[in-house]
Amino acid sequence: DIVVTQTPLSLSVTPGQPASISCKSSQSLLDSDGRTYLSWFLQKPGQSPQLLIYEVSSRFSGVPDRFSGSGSGTDFTLKISRVEADDVGVYYCMQSLHYPRTFGQGTKVEVK
Amino acid sequence: EVQLVESGGGLVQPGGSLRLSCAASGFTFSNYHMNWLRQAPGKGLEWVSYISSDTSTTYYADSVKGRFTVSRDNAKNSLFLQMSSLRGEDTAVYYCAQSGGLGYWGQGTLVTVSS
Numbered sequence: 001d002i003v004v005t006q007t008p009l010s011l012s013v014t015p016g017q018p019a020s021i022s023c024k025s026s027q028s029l030l031d032s033d034g035r036t037y038l039s040w041f042l043q044k045p046g047q048s049p050q051l052l053i054y055e056v057s058s059r060f061s062g063v064p065d066r067f068s069g070s071g072s073g074t075d076f077t078l079k080i081s082r083v084e085a086d087d088v089g090v091y092y093c094m095q096s097l098h099y100p101r102t103f104g105q106g107t108k109v110e111v112k
Numbered sequence: 113e114v115q116l117v118e119s120g121g122g123l124v125q126p127g128g129s130l131r132l133s134c135a136a137s138g139f140t141f142s143n144y145h146m147n148w149l150r151q152a153p154g155k156g157l158e159w160v161s162y163i164s165s166d167t168s169t170t171y172y173a174d175s176v177k178g179r180f181t182v183s184r185d186n187a188k189n190s191l192f193l194q195m196s197s198l199r200g201e202d203t204a205v206y207y208c209a210q211s212g213g214l215g216y217w218g219q220g221t222l223v224t225v226s227s
Contacts, residue, residue: 039213039214041157041214043157048207048217048218048219048220049157049207049214049217050217051213051214051215051216054213054215060215090156092156092157094157094214096212096213096214099159099162099171100159100171100173100174101147101149101159101162101214102159103156103157103158103159104156105156106156106157
C-alpha cells in the first residue's frame with residue numbers, strides 16, 4: 001500500500017496570513033496517463049470531508065482560489081494564500097493512484 | 113445538486129451484522145464508481161470499499177475483507193454495504209462517496225459495535 005505522510009499535524013494561523021501543509025507519498029503518484037493522483041480534502045468541525053483539490057492542483061467546483069496545490073512525484077503542498085475563519089478544520093491529503101486509497105494523518109488548522 | 117444520504121447505522125453487538133444504504137440523487141448514478149469510507153471517533157479517514165459503475169469490480173480494505181460486501185442497485189440509485197462479524201474496531205461514521213476521486217460525500221451514518 002502507498003503510505004502518505006502529512007506535516008505538520010497542527011497549525012495555528014492568524015487570519016489573513018498564509019498557511020502551508022506538506023504531503024509526501026511512499027511512491028510516485030504519477031500515472032502512465034500523465035496525471036498525478038493526489039487530492040486534498042477539508043473536514044470542517046461536525047461535517048463530512050469535502051474535496052478541495054484533485055490531481056495535485058485542480059480546484060474542485062466552488063473552491064476559492066485562495067486554495068492552491070502544487071508538487072510532483074512524491075512531494076506535494078497545499079497552500080492557503082490568506083487564511084479565513086471559515087478555513088478551520090482538519091486537512092487531509094489522499095492518493096488516488098491505486099486502491100486501497102490512503103490518506104495522510106490529517107493536519108488540524110486553527111485560526112487565532 | 114448531488115446528494116448522497118447514508119442510512120442503516122446503529123448499535124450492534126460484536127459478531128453481529130448490519131446493512132448500510134446510500135441513496136444517491138442529482139447525478140446519473142449508474143455512470144459513477146462508488147466508495148465507502150469510515151472514520152472512527154476522533155480518528156482520521158479510512159477507505160473501506162469500492163464498486164465499479166457496472167458492479168463488475170470491487171475492492172476492499174484488508175481490515176474488512178471477507179466480512180464486508182459492497183453492492184449497488186443502479187435501477188434504484190442505491191449503494192449498500194453489508195457488514196458481518198462486526199468488531200469493536202469497526203465502530204465509526206461510515207460515508208459513501210462518489211467516484212474514484214471522492215468528489216462528493218454523504219453526511220455519514222454512525223455504526224457502534226458494543227455489548
